[in-house]
Amino acid sequence: MKCIKCSAELPEGNITCDKCGTSYVLRCIDCNYIAIADMEHRPHCQGQLIPVWNPSEEELLALGIRCFMPFTDDRIYDIYLGGNRNGGGYDFRNKPGYTGPSVETVVLPSMVAGMPIVGIWNNFFCTGEDFTPEVYDKTFERMYPIKEIVVSEGIREAGIHAFFGCCGLETLVLPKSMKKMMYDFYDLFPNGLNPYPNGRARGPLTICYRGSEQDWANVAVPTLLNDMVKKGYIKLKFDYMD
Ligand SMILES: [Zn+2]
Ligand SMILES: [Zn+2]
Numbered sequence: 001m002k003c004i005k006c007s008a009e010l011p012e013g014n015i016t017c018d019k020c021g022t023s024y025v026l027r028c029i030d031c032n033y034i035a036i037a038d039m040e041h042r043p044h045c046q047g048q049l050i051p052v053w054n055p056s057e058e059e060l061l062a063l064g065i066r067c068f069m070p071f072t073d074d075r076i077y078d079i080y081l082g083g084n085r086n087g088g089g090y091d092f093r094n095k096p097g098y099t100g101p102s103v104e105t106v107v108l109p110s111m112v113a114g115m116p117i118v119g120i121w122n123n124f125f126c127t128g129e130d131f132t133p134e135v136y137d138k139t140f141e142r143m144y145p146i147k148e149i150v151v152s153e154g155i156r157e158a159g160i161h162a163f164f165g166c167c168g169l170e171t172l173v174l175p176k177s178m179k180k181m182m183y184d185f186y187d188l189f190p191n192g193l194n195p196y197p198n199g200r201a202r203g204p205l206t207i208c209y210r211g212s213e214q215d216w217a218n219v220a221v222p223t224l225l226n227d228m229v230k231k232g233y234i235k236l237k238f239d240y241m242d
Helices: 057-062 133-143 213-217 223-231
Strands: 024-028 049-053 079-081 084-086 089-091 105-108 115-120 148-151 171-174 190-193 205-209 234-237
Touching: 223 234
Parallel strands: 079 115, 105 148, 148 171, 171 205, 205 234
Antiparallel strands: 024 049, 084 089
16 A cells, blocks of 8 residues: 555555655455454454545645534534534535645545544535536636546445536546445536537546455446446446555
8 A cells, every 4th residue: 555645655554654644544445444442353354454544634624625524512423525514513505525726636535533434425526506607617627637536445425426527537446345326427428538518638437446346236326327337438447456
C-alpha cells in the first residue's frame, strides 16, 4: 500500500506514514473490523487487514470534503460523505459534499477521526443547482480535471447521483466493501463516447473493483450501469490491486 498523500510505501502494520505523517487505521477487507478501540477481529475471518486513511474532520474540510454526521447528544449515527456538520446539528444548505480543489485524483475516505464512514451521499460532488443550464459550463470546468476517484475500503454505498458531474472521470476505484451502487453513471455519457456538449473529450470509464467478478455479482447496481458496460462506455476490471 502506498501513502495517498506522498506515495511512500507504508510499512506493514504501521498506521502513520513515516514520510508525511498521514494517519491510517487497519481495516479488514472482508468484515467490518477496524483495528481501534475495543473491537476484536472475528476469530475465523481470513480477511486481510489493510491500512485505510483516517483523516480528521478539519483535514477533510481543508480538502473540500464534507462529512454528514447526524447526531444527538449521546450518540453519533451512521456517517456519510456529503453534507456538513454545523454547530450542534447538521445541515446541507444546498452545498455539495465536495467543493474542491479539483485535483486529478480524489481519494474518498472510509474513516473520519477514528469513526467509520458508511457511504457517499446523493449528489456528493454537485448540488442540483450546479447543473442548471446557466451555470453548466462553470460546473463542467470545475469537475473536468478530476480524472480518478478512489473510494477507500470500508465504504458500502454510493447514493443516487453520487458521482454526478464528474465529466472528466477516467478511473473509478471501488472497494471490495461496496454493496450498493445507486448511481447509474448516465450523466457522464450524454453523447455516448462522443465529445461532451461543450466539446470536451469523453472516453470510456474504467471501474477498478477490488473484489472478484463473483463479489461484483453480489453488488446491487442499477440496470443502466449494466447497459453501459454492454455498450462499452464502462469497462469493469476485477481483483484490482495498486
Ligand atoms: Zn505519506
Ligand atoms: Zn475480518
